[in-house]
Structures are given as structure tokens and as C-alpha cells.
Amino acid sequence: AQSVSQHNHHVILSEAASLELGCxxxxxxxxxxFWYVQYPGQHLQLLLxxxxxxxxxxxxxxxxxxxxxSKFSFNLRKxxxxxxxxxxxxxxxxxxxxxxxxxxxxxQVVVIP
Amino acid sequence: xxxxxxxxKFQVLKTGQSMTLQCAQDMNHEYMSWxxxxxxxxLRLIHYSVGxxxxxxxxxxxxxxxxxxxxxxxxLRLLSAAPSQTSVYFCASSYSKEYEQFFGPGTRLTVx
Numbered sequence: 263a264q265s266v267s268q269h270n271h272h273v274i275l276s277e278a279a280s281l282e283l284g285c286x287x288x289x290x291x292x293x294x295x296f297w298y299v300q301y302p303g304q305h306l307q308l309l310l311x312x313x314x315x316x317x318x319x320x321x322x323x324x325x326x327x328x329x330x331x332s333k334f335s336f337n338l339r340k341x342x343x344x345x346x347x348x349x350x351x352x353x354x355x356x357x358x359x360x361x362x363x364x365x366x367x368x369x370q371v372v373v374i375p
Numbered sequence: 376x377x378x379x380x381x382x383x384k385f386q387v388l389k390t391g392q393s394m395t396l397q398c399a400q401d402m403n404h405e406y407m408s409w410x411x412x413x414x415x416x417x418l419r420l421i422h423y424s425v426g427x428x429x430x431x432x433x434x435x436x437x438x439x440x441x442x443x444x445x446x447x448x449x450x451l452r453l454l455s456a457a458p459s460q461t462s463v464y465f466c467a468s469s470y471s472k473e474y475e476q477f478f479g480p481g482t483r484l485t486v487x
Contacts, residue, residue: 268417271415294473294474296475298478304480305465305478305479305480305481306418306465306467306478307478308475308476311475313473352417352418354418356472356473358473361406361423361425361431361472362420362423362433362434363408363420363472363476364420365410365417365418365419366417367415367416367417368415368417
């Protein structure tokens, strides 16, 4: 079964700083990759996804992620964060032929105004 | 479309009580799933269904039952609640298992 690792569970940064969250997975085959965001008190929403094609994908609110197959990574980036980006971010992986979506443990991001 | 709905939003149970968490979707999605969210643990899959009449276990199925008699509904039953089941429960659905999942608002359950 695939597993997903997210590092630096708590991230605190100031507005306008750049954000990068790492995501690594353990599965050697074809995968679909997702980043979800959970704002305080809300349910999870899709930020962006990668199925195939251009490994650099752009999502909502200025977020982007890069799939590097050789590194089994799907890191999330935003060049300049805002206070409203305060949230918990989850990376998720579904392997082809597997019915289960595996989530990482999440990154709690706090943006200080 | 209402999307994915869950009831109740909050629930307090005593140890040993049983209850059913309701989940419904109106998007005609085939794939539905239940997760629990605990601090520092991310989301862990409890049970999932790839279509009406078909269910399977996820990562943490013990103490929970599910059924899928219709495409729209996917209830989660706690047979005999334990304090370890205190958590936030999310239901999700998607067009098929490979696609984006849409999440419900969650049920916050406390077992005393």
C-alpha cells in the first residue's frame, strides 16, 4: 500500500514570504496526486491535482505543485502567501489499481500579518 | 446541487452506545468513502465503496460498519462506541476512484 510523507508539520511565516511544502510518496507505479486545503473550521477542498501531462500544475489561489517522478515527490509552492492562506494542507496519493486514497499527516501553516 | 451532506454535525455518545452517521451526495458519484481526522494523524480511510452494493475496508475499519444500498447514501455505523473513536468524521465522494474527491462538512463525535 502506498504511503505519503509530509515534513515540517507546523510552518509559521509572514505575509509575502514564499511557501514550499514537501510531499513524498512510496509507490513505484502510476499515481494520481492531490493537494487539499482545510481552512479553519471548514471541510477539505481541492487545491490542485496531477493526473498526467505537464508535471508543473497550477491550482487555485496562486498555488502550484511540481511532480518529480524520479524523486517520488509532489511539492506545493506559493511565491507570496497571504494571511488568508492560514490553513492545514494535505497531500494525497492514489495509485492506479488501488481503490484507496492515502493522505499525508498534513502541514499546519500559519501566516502572520 | 447540495454536494455531500453529513448529519449530525456534532454528537456526544457514552461508551457502548451505537449510532449511525449519515452521508448523502446528489452528484451521482460512484465512489464514496469515510475518513476520520485526528490531530497530527491526517485523514485515515475507514471504509469505502466503489458503487451501490459494494463496500470494502480501509486503513482503520475496526468498530465501524457501512452499507451502500443506493448510489446516494453511505451511512457509517458505530456498533459500540469507544473513547478511541472520538474524532472528526468526513464523508467524501467522487465520480470514480481516480478522480478528485468532494468532502462533506464533517461530524464531530465525542465518546465519553
